[in-house]
Amino acid sequence: MPLAEPVSDVDIERIVAQRVVPALSAQGFCWLDGVLGDVTGGAVLEQVRRMHLSGALKGGQLMRAAPGVKRSAVRGDRIAWVCGAERGCDAINALLVVIDKLVMSAARTLDRPISHRSKAMVACYPGGGAGYVKHVDNPNSDGRCLTCIYYLNKDWNTKEHGGLLRIFPEGKPYVCDIEPLFDRLLLFWSDRRNPHEVQPSYATRYAITAWYFDSEERAEAKRRCRERSGTTQNSRSSRSTTNTILLL
Ligand SMILES: COc1ccc2cc(-c3cnc(C(=O)NCC(=O)O)c(O)c3)ccc2c1
Numbered sequence: 001m002p003l004a005e006p007v008s009d010v011d012i013e014r015i016v017a018q019r020v021v022p023a024l025s026a027q028g029f030c031w032l033d034g035v036l037g038d039v040t041g042g043a044v045l046e047q048v049r050r051m052h053l054s055g056a057l058k059g060g061q062l063m064r065a066a067p068g069v070k071r072s073a074v075r076g077d078r079i080a081w082v083c084g085a086e087r088g089c090d091a092i093n094a095l096l097v098v099i100d101k102l103v104m105s106a107a108r109t110l111d112r113p114i115s116h117r118s119k120a121m122v123a124c125y126p127g128g129g130a131g132y133v134k135h136v137d138n139p140n141s142d143g144r145c146l147t148c149i150y151y152l153n154k155d156w157n158t159k160e161h162g163g164l165l166r167i168f169p170e171g172k173p174y175v176c177d178i179e180p181l182f183d184r185l186l187l188f189w190s191d192r193r194n195p196h197e198v199q200p201s202y203a204t205r206y207a208i209t210a211w212y213f214d215s216e217e218r219a220e221a222k223r224r225c226r227e228r229s230g231t232t233q234n235s236r237s238s239r240s241t242t243n244t245i246l247l248l
C-alpha cells in the first residue's frame with residue numbers, strides 16, 4: 001500500500017510503530033514498499049541514472065582485497081558518495097530526509113543512541129553477473145548499526161535479472177530473499193546478525209545505501225583506532241572503511 005506523496009510525518013510515525021520497530025526487534029530486518037511514491041521515487045531514479053550515465057559512479061572499494069583476487073569477483077558495484085546537497089541531487093536529498101525521520105523515530109522507540117549517518121552511497125551493479133559475495137557490513141563494531149538500502153529498479157524480474165539481496169539471519173535455518181524493487185526501502189542491523197549477499201545481476205541494478213551510527217559504538221571505535229595508530233586527538237586518524245564512509 002504506497003504512502004501518499006509526499007509522505008507525512010504522521011505516516012512515518014505510524015509505519016515505524018506498526019512495521020519498522022516490531023520487525024527490527026523480532027527479526028532484525030524490515031522492508032517497506034511505496035515509500036516515496038511514483039513521482040518522487042521516479043525523480044530519485046532519474047538523478048541516479050544521470051549520475052551513472054555521466055560516469056560519476058566508480059568501482060567500489062574493498063576493505064581487505066585478498067591478494068590475487070579480482071575486486072570485481074568479490075564486489076561488482078560502481079558507487080558514488082553524496083550528501084544530498086550536490087547539484088542534481090534534490091530528490092536524493094528528499095529520500096534521505098524521509099529515511100532519517102524513519103530511523104530516528106525507530107531509534108527513539110528502541111532506545112538506540114543513533115545520532116548520525118554516513119553519506120549516501122549511490123550504487124549500480126551494472127549487470128553481466130555483477131554481485132557481492134556473502135558479507136557482514138559491520139563485523140568489527142566500527143559504529144555502523146543500521147544499514148538502509150533504497151532500491152530503484154522498475155520492472156525487475158528476478159528470474160531473468162537475478163540481483164536478489166539474500167540475508168542469512170544469524171542462527172536461523174532459513175534465508176530471506178529481497179527483490180531490489182523500485183521504491184522499496186530495506187533496513188537491517190549492520191552487524192553479524194545479518195550476513196547477506198547480492199546475487200549476480202543481469203540487468204542494471206540501482207540502489208542508494210546509508211549507514212546509521214550508534215554514537216557509543218562509534219566513539220569506542222574511534223578510541224580504538226586512535227589507540228592503534230598511537231596518535232593524539234588532533235592528528236588525522238588512519239584512513240579506513242569507517243573513515244571512508246564519512247559522516248554527514
Ligand atoms: C573502503 O571503502 C568502502 C566504501 C564503500 C563500501 C561499500 C560496501 C557495500 C556493502 N554492502 C553492499 C550490499 O550489501 N548491497 C546490498 C544490495 O545492494 O542489495 C554494497 O552494495 C556495498 C562495502 C565496502 C565498502 C568499502
Ligand SMILES: [Mn+2]
Nearest residue numbers: 135136137196
Ligand atoms: Mn552489505
